[in-house]
Amino acid sequence: LYSxxxxxxxxxxxxxxxxxxxxxxxxxxxxxxxxxxxxxxKIKDGIIEDAKFKTFGCGAAIATSSMATDMIxxxxxxxxxxxxxxxxxxxxxxxxxxxxxxxxLAEQAVKAALADYYRKN
Amino acid sequence: LYSxxxxxxxxxxxxxxxxxxxxxxxxxxxxxxxxxxxxxxKIKDGIIEDAKFKTFGCGAAIATSSMATDMIxxxxxxxxxxxxxxxxxxxxxxxxxxxxxxxxLAEQAVKAALADYYRKN
Ligand code: FES
Numbered sequence: 754l755y756s757x758x759x760x761x762x763x764x765x766x767x768x769x770x771x772x773x774x775x776x777x778x779x780x781x782x783x784x785x786x787x788x789x790x791x792x793x794x795k796i797k798d799g800i801i802e803d804a805k806f807k808t809f810g811c812g813a814a815i816a817t818s819s820m821a822t823d824m825i826x827x828x829x830x831x832x833x834x835x836x837x838x839x840x841x842x843x844x845x846x847x848x849x850x851x852x853x854x855x856x857x858l859a860e861q862a863v864k865a866a867l868a869d870y871y872r873k874n
Numbered sequence: 875l876y877s878x879x880x881x882x883x884x885x886x887x888x889x890x891x892x893x894x895x896x897x898x899x900x901x902x903x904x905x906x907x908x909x910x911x912x913x914x915x916k917i918k919d920g921i922i923e924d925a926k927f928k929t930f931g932c933g934a935a936i937a938t939s940s941m942a943t944d945m946i947x948x949x950x951x952x953x954x955x956x957x958x959x960x961x962x963x964x965x966x967x968x969x970x971x972x973x974x975x976x977x978x979l980a981e982q983a984v985k986a987a988l989a990d991y992y993r994k995n
Contacts, residue, residue, distance in 0.1 A: 754910070755930070763930065786907035787972025788932050789875070809876070809884065809933035811909055851908025 755812075756846035758820075763812040768822035770805045776873070779865025785854040788814060792822075792862035796870055801825050801833055806862065813848055813855035817841050821859040834867055836860060876933075877967035879941075884933040889943035891926045897994070900986025906975045909935060913943075913983035917991055922946050922954055927983065934969055934976035938962050942980040955988055957981060 755763075772793035779792045788810035795803035804822040808814050821841045825833040838856040842848050848856060876884075893914035900913045909931035916924035925943040929935050942962045946954040959977040963969050969977060 786932065787970065787975075788907075811907065811932040811935070812930035814932070849908065854907075 754849055756848075758845045759813065759816045759848065762816035762819040762845065766815050766819040768805045768819060768826070769807065769815075771807060772803060772805050775805075775866075777866040777868075777870030779862045779867070779869055781858060781861040781865050783810070783814075783854060783858050786811070788855070788858065790814060790818060790858045790862045792818075792859075792866040794825075794863075794866045794870060796830065799830050801828055801830065804863075806859070808858070810858060811852070811855055813852035814858050816845060817848070817856040818859040818862070820844050821863060825863060830867060830870075833863055836863060875970055877969075879966045880934070880937045880969065883937035883940040883966065887936050887940040889926045889940060889947070890928065890936075892928060893924060893926050896987075898987040898989075898991030900983045900988070900990055902979060902982040902986050904931070904935075904975060904979050907932070909976070909979060911935065911939060911979045911983045913939075913980075913987040915946075915984075915987045915991060917951065920951050922949055922951065925984075927980070929979070931979060932973075932976055934973040935979050937966060938969070938977040939980040939983070941965050942984060946984060951988060951991075954984055957984060 775793035777794040790808040838860040896914035898915040911929040959981040
């Protein structure tokens with residue numbers, strides 16, 4: 754059902770936690786399942802220096818957020834804004850169709866955190 | 875959003891795992907979010923001696939399964955069959971409305987495991 758990469762990121766998720774002095778914080782909810790995700794970004798000179806997330810969501814939400822935060826760390830804001838849930842799902846070698854909505858949570862949380870950053874600057 | 879008891883069971887879920895020589899095994903899926911839960915029961919003389927679960931589901935699914943397995947351990951099959959998701963949610967001091975569907979997963983998995991036990995005996 755789940756790829757090795759998904760199970761790996763579920764068992765040992767990267768970048769779980771909060772960033773107390775984050776430059777951008779985004780919180781999004783999933784209309785389909787009711788799950789919530791909070792994303793924290795540390796940004797300097799247009800580069801995402803750190804990213805952490807917290808969620809009560811399912812294993813697929815955890816795995817995609819783990820992968821998504823890995824992918825945006827060190828990237829420019831512009832590249833992070835372009836990160837799609839499809840790209841994250843591909844990097845994880847796929848997800849069952851019924852769990853694609855979970856991957857949307859990670860993408861939206863990154864965008865919400867970047868919107869928060871822009872609002873503040 | 876979540877009660878202390880829910881957060882407690884999410885952080886330290888009880889009865890997570892498999893029972894290799896289980897007398898009844900149930901696997902159910904959640905139509906709403908696509909999550910899957912597997913429930914293992916060890917039954918002797920009509921009493922549920924052990925219960926374990928595995929899920930890729932969200933924090934609410936984990937917390938309700940942790941509580942549900944606590945509640946049925948040591949009980950008769952008859953009492954376990956009567957366990958409702960409402961009773962589990964009450965024991966957890968409630969869940970947000972958007973997460974009630976997750977508690978159904980635990981109830982259905984217990985019933986599916988008991989049905990499997992009856993089928994085999
Ligand atoms: S089912 Fe809600 S995030 Fe996956």
